[in-house]
């Protein structure tokens with residue numbers, strides 16, 4: 512238990528202006544339409560290897576990253592990474608080109624869906640090893656502290672990853688060294704086909720830092736303004752030198768674990784109950800209409816975003832594959 516340690520303030524739902532909410536709405540819709548397009552390109556055989564879609568979880572990346580400073584802070588995540596890159600303002604064209612293994616891709620077409628990087632944006636991947644980003648993110652936080660650059664690392668991981676040993680070694684060091692890191696646990700209720708009920712002895716993931724004195728907050732990850740409100744509290748805590756904090760974002764993925772998963776381990780009713788009653792984009796859409804944004808304006812935004820996706824897909828398809836000589840670049844053959 513946290514004992515006498517100070518606790519973070521209870522977050523409140525972020526009071527966004529119409530312009531801010533409109534911006535979050537556009538970003539969430541951009542992620543949704545990007546992922547739908549990626550799903551189509553996968554179906555056409557244009558994307559090789561694994562492809563994990565973020566559909567349903569958009570409010571998490573947008574709510575958290577809209578509160579961060581690109582270039583100063585850092586972000587690291589697992590293989591379900593397209594949404595986090597888009598939420599950090601990275602061009603959909605170079606992400607789509609990466610998915611399709613093209614020369615103009617953000618990792619020169621050599622990383623694919625799971626291994627994308629942009630040091631320029633402070634985006635450190637894209638990691639296929641479940642839980643690896645927790646230890647690496649803790650290292651990024653150490654870098655922020657050591658170089659006194661004022662940055663914070665946001666390290667995302669899933670409910671499945673939260674059962675990994677290296678997560679707890681990282682928690683221990685982060686609290687001991689007071690590192691500026693937000694551990695964002697995206698609890699989408701499943702790790703591949705295994706539900707939280709079947710795998711987690713403590714299913715309230717926000718409590719997982721208690722034996723390390725790390726406070727945690729549980730958040731409705733299907734509501735972008737709830738997420739943004741929690742981001743404010745977490746950033747305030749970490750930036751003021753109080754060390755790490757855990758956010759558990761309760762969310763849901765609508766599609767299978769990856770494109771090759773028929774998702775037979777859950778019922779259609781369960782998926783529909785999230786899709787129809789809690790969808791983060793529908794919720795923001797309804798709220799914007801209450802704020803006076805017309806349905807026509809919202810439809811127009813969707814049209815514009817769909818056009819961006821058509822352009823991104825065309826850019827990717829028209830771009831060549833990398834030269835075979837690229838196989839010999841970006842390979843570590845000597846010590847640093």
Ligand SMILES: Cc1ncc(C[n+]2csc(CCOP(=O)(O)OP(=O)(O)O)c2C)c(N)n1
Nearest residue numbers: 591639640641669670671672699701702703
């Ligand atoms: C160390 C390791 N063990 C197992 C796997 C296989 N694997 C890939 S994704 C995954 C499930 C992870 O689920 P979760 O952390 O909940 O993330 P989500 O896919 O739901 O975003 C597993 C077991 C892996 N990639 N790495």
Ligand SMILES: [Mg+2]
Nearest residue numbers: 669670701702
């Ligand atoms: Mg999961």
